[in-house]
Amino acid sequence: MPLLxxxxxxxxxGTCVGSGIALAAARQALLRQAxxxxxxxxxxxxxxxxxxxxxxxxxxxxxxxxxxLPASKPQERQKLLMGQGWGQSHLAAVSLxxxxxxxxxxxxxxxxxxLWQTLLERFPAEPASADALYALGRQKPAHRTLLLQRFPAHxxxxxxxxxxxxxxxxxxxxxxxxxxxxxxxxxxxxxxAARRPAPExxxxxxxxxxxxxxxxxxxxxxxxTMPAVLELQLSRSLLRGNRSxxxxxxxxxxxxxxxxxxxDLGRAAADTLAEEPSATPLRLLPPVLRETxxxxxxxxxxxxxxxxxxxxxxxxxxxxxELQWQLARNALLQRRWSAAETVLTQINAQKLPxxxxxRQLFWLGYSAEQQGRNAEANKAWQQLLQTxxxxxxxxxxxxxxxxxxxxxxxxxxPVPPQPWQPLSSGHNIVDSLWRTxxxxxxxxxxxxxxxxxxxxxxxxxxxxxxxxxGVHDDxxxxxxxxxxxxxxxxxxxxxxxxxxxxxxxxRFAKELGEAAQQEQVDIALLWGVARQESRFSxxxxxxAGAIGLLQMMPATASELAGAEQSAEAxxxxxxxxxxxxxxxxxxxxxxxxHPFLAVxxxxxxxxxxxxxxxxxxxxxxxxxxxxAEAIPYPETRHYVKKVLGNLWSYRLLQLQPKAxxxxx
Numbered sequence: 157m158p159l160l161x162x163x164x165x166x167x168x169x170g171t172c173v174g175s176g177i178a179l180a181a182a183r184q185a186l187l188r189q190a191x192x193x194x195x196x197x198x199x200x201x202x203x204x205x206x207x208x209x210x211x212x213x214x215x216x217x218x219x220x221x222x223x224x225l226p227a228s229k230p231q232e233r234q235k236l237l238m239g240q241g242w243g244q245s246h247l248a249a250v251s252l253x254x255x256x257x258x259x260x261x262x263x264x265x266x267x268x269x270x271l272w273q274t275l276l277e278r279f280p281a282e283p284a285s286a287d288a289l290y291a292l293g294r295q296k297p298a299h300r301t302l303l304l305q306r307f308p309a310h311x312x313x314x315x316x317x318x319x320x321x322x323x324x325x326x327x328x329x330x331x332x333x334x335x336x337x338x339x340x341x342x343x344x345x346x347x348x349a350a351r352r353p354a355p356e357x358x359x360x361x362x363x364x365x366x367x368x369x370x371x372x373x374x375x376x377x378x379x380x381t382m383p384a385v386l387e388l389q390l391s392r393s394l395l396r397g398n399r400s401x402x403x404x405x406x407x408x409x410x411x412x413x414x415x416x417x418x419x420d421l422g423r424a425a426a427d428t429l430a431e432e433p434s435a436t437p438l439r440l441l442p443p444v445l446r447e448t449x450x451x452x453x454x455x456x457x458x459x460x461x462x463x464x465x466x467x468x469x470x471x472x473x474x475x476x477x478e479l480q481w482q483l484a485r486n487a488l489l490q491r492r493w494s495a496a497e498t499v500l501t502q503i504n505a506q507k508l509p510x511x512x513x514x515r516q517l518f519w520l521g522y523s524a525e526q527q528g529r530n531a532e533a534n535k536a537w538q539q540l541l542q543t544x545x546x547x548x549x550x551x552x553x554x555x556x557x558x559x560x561x562x563x564x565x566x567x568x569x570p571v572p573p574q575p576w577q578p579l580s581s582g583h584n585i586v587d588s589l590w591r592t593x594x595x596x597x598x599x600x601x602x603x604x605x606x607x608x609x610x611x612x613x614x615x616x617x618x619x620x621x622x623x624x625x626g627v628h629d630d631x632x633x634x635x636x637x638x639x640x641x642x643x644x645x646x647x648x649x650x651x652x653x654x655x656x657x658x659x660x661x662x663r664f665a666k667e668l669g670e671a672a673q674q675e676q677v678d679i680a681l682l683w684g685v686a687r688q689e690s691r692f693s694x695x696x697x698x699x700a701g702a703i704g705l706l707q708m709m710p711a712t713a714s715e716l717a718g719a720e721q722s723a724e725a726x727x728x729x730x731x732x733x734x735x736x737x738x739x740x741x742x743x744x745x746x747x748x749x750h751p752f753l754a755v756x757x758x759x760x761x762x763x764x765x766x767x768x769x770x771x772x773x774x775x776x777x778x779x780x781x782x783x784a785e786a787i788p789y790p791e792t793r794h795y796v797k798k799v800l801g802n803l804w805s806y807r808l809l810q811l812q813p814k815a816x817x818x819x820x
Contacts, residue, residue: 193217194591195576199225206236216240216247217592223254224593230262241274246585249279250597253287260291283604284597286312309608311600324356327363329608337367344376354380365389368396384421388412391425395432406436417442430454431475453479467502474643476503477512484519489786493523505543510646514544518553522781525556542649545816546656546808548801552781561815564807566678574662577654581619595626611636614643622658631693634659649817653809660805663692664705664729671733675741681751682706682737684802685758688795694729705729706736716742752780755799760792 191197193205193214199222206218219236222228228236237258240251256271269292276288286307293300293316300316304325307313314333317325323343326336340363343349349357357380361373365386370393373386382390387408394405409425416422426445429436430453438451438458445451449466453475456463463483470476480503487496500520505513521536537553544550554562579590579598583605589598602623611617617640624633637659646652662683672679689707690696697703701710703726713721716735726732740754746762747753753776757765774782787793808816 190214192591193221194578195221195224195593197221212242213245213247216242216251220247220251220254220592220594230258233258234262241278246279246282246284246601247588247592249275249282249284250589250594252279253284253597254594256288256291281306283307283310283601286310286600286604290316307604309606310604323363324359327359331363331366336363340364340367341369341372344372349376350378358383358386361386362389365393368393370394370397370401384412384416388421388425388428392428395428395434403435406434410436410440413441413445417444423448426451449473450475457482463499464502471503471507477508481512481515484516485785488519488523488782491526493526497523505539506646508646509642509644510544510652511547511549511641513646514540514547514549514553517543518549518781521553521556541816543646543652545649545653545813546805548797548804550808550816551801551804561808564811566680566807574657577658579619579622581623582615586623590623590626595623599623599627614640618644618655625658625661628663630661630663630691631696634661634687634691650813653813653817656805657809660687660802660809661692662806664694664733667705667730667733668737670730671737674734675737677737677741677744678803678807680806681740681799681803682733683806684799685736685740685755686733687802688798694732695727697723703727704732706732708732708735708739712739750776751800751803752776752784752796756784756787756792756796758799759795760787760789764789764792 190211193202197205197218202218202222205214206222207215209215209218219240223233223236234255237251237255241248241255252271252275256268256275259265259268259271272288272291275282276285276292279285286303289299289303289306290312293303300320303310303313303316304322308325309329311333314326314330314336316322317330318333318335318339321339323336323339326333327340330336331340340360344357344360344364349360352360357376361376361382364370364373364376366389370390373390373393374382377386391405391408391412394401394408396402397405406429409429412425413422413429416425422442423445426438426441427448427450429441430438430448430451438446438455441451446455449470450473452461452466452470453473455461456466456479463479467476467480480499484496484499487493487499497520500516500523503516505516505520508516517536517540521533521540524530524536525533534557537557540553541550551562579587581587581590581602583602586598586602586605589595589601602620606616606620611620617636621633621636621638621640624630624636626633637655641655641659644655647655660683664686665679668682668686669679671677672682686692686705689702690705692705694705696707698707702708703710703713703723708721708726710721710723710726713726713732713735716738721735726735740758743754743757743762744751747757747765753765756768768783768787769776773786776783784793784796787796
């Protein structure tokens, strides 16, 4: 009996152990199979995970996502974030930071201080602790000093530097930080500036050159020899000034090219002279610098070297792409279709970034159609739609293909929210913050990891552009996304669709939607104009005096409103949207709803557009694409294609990608 009892005990014990192992394995399998939580997860699912999941990590992620919802209230956030600072994960540090910020916003100062201290003690190296040092530094200045040393590029450090009027820190780590510009200018123009050591003055000058202040940078360096690197930046900045400044910039660049002809700096100076409109003959450059791809491309455009040789030698260079387009455009405007085809086929469209490939394929199709090769034309346009499914040239290809999609009108129903997309930054911490709805934390962590460095590659531009737009810095973010898209290799229809989603945020939906309804204008057109005019930044102004979301000129706005309009009034997004929509409606009525003529008039004025309807120009009714290329103002030519491309993109992106990607 004892032996039997022992055997039974061992059997039961073995069974329990086996069951425990099986349960643990099943639990791990369930955890592995669980869908990753993200902003696409419904609130109901997040609540279920928050209170029922067996995985504490998923419970914390659900709490962070719920706390990030716009409708969440301080008391709700406090409950969600309570007890989420466990473990050593970066999400624990972020949870403590968010709880501290929530406590401070709820006037619970003692609780906030305790949370900040806990965060700093447990996670001294985590970027979230930069905010703890900033907050605690109000009472302990030594914390602010440590903040500048430990997290110099973090936004909390830049805010602290601005409060302390530390112009050197801002010049080095954040010259574009809001408020830094005035401080840097004052630091270089004050009587004490001349007494600064030369390295400090160089640092201040470099910051001012980032902001486009060449003369102030010169003043900062008065009496000192400017380093060649700064001299290059100053010369480039002068090129964008008035005629006198531009001429001086050219002379300085030529001197740099001659004095540093065997270095990268000399090459950069020569390339800048070739890229910018310049009166300096490129033959004045040293022979070794006349052989760079940028200089050779410009010489080919001037007819001084063979363009075929340049395109064959440097097919992957952006300067070659631009040379190819300028030569092709000239041939198209002269209706030399065969010559245009010859130029356009010198670089394979598959080797170009998607937006440039779309341009090439459209005009190859257009030229083929003009020569009666309709099947070949259709094939080129269908290839275009798979290469770049959204944008100006996709719209024109659909029109030429007589696709039903070309007649797609603006939605009269609520616009669906934009789909969330993973970040794929290459940094697990940044990606997990993005996935848990913490866009600001993701951006601040990225900036800390990059040490404030400007993105140097197209993939970095793509990531930083998305992070910036994620925190509504559209002015910089959309520009970076556009530049990235012009450099990234083709990635297929679905990926290009996703990239276009990223480049077309639906900002100010309420203000633009009400203006669109009131003036009977498509909201997609208002989004398209606002994106091009101000990149959804209502406080920007142009050098010509235009102001606000849709960049209204005060005189035009006053006429539309029937009363004088102040700059402050035009910075109000809703008011600016109403007046801009009214002006667009009037232009559409003036030009019988012709989008090319109306949009061109918004940029150049109706008078100028009327002058472009003579016999010397293509007919905008029959040949709108060719008419757009014949516009003599480069700015307006670019503007028309961008705005109409935006208009079409905002319409099309409300559909599913299969509307294009699986139908052609």
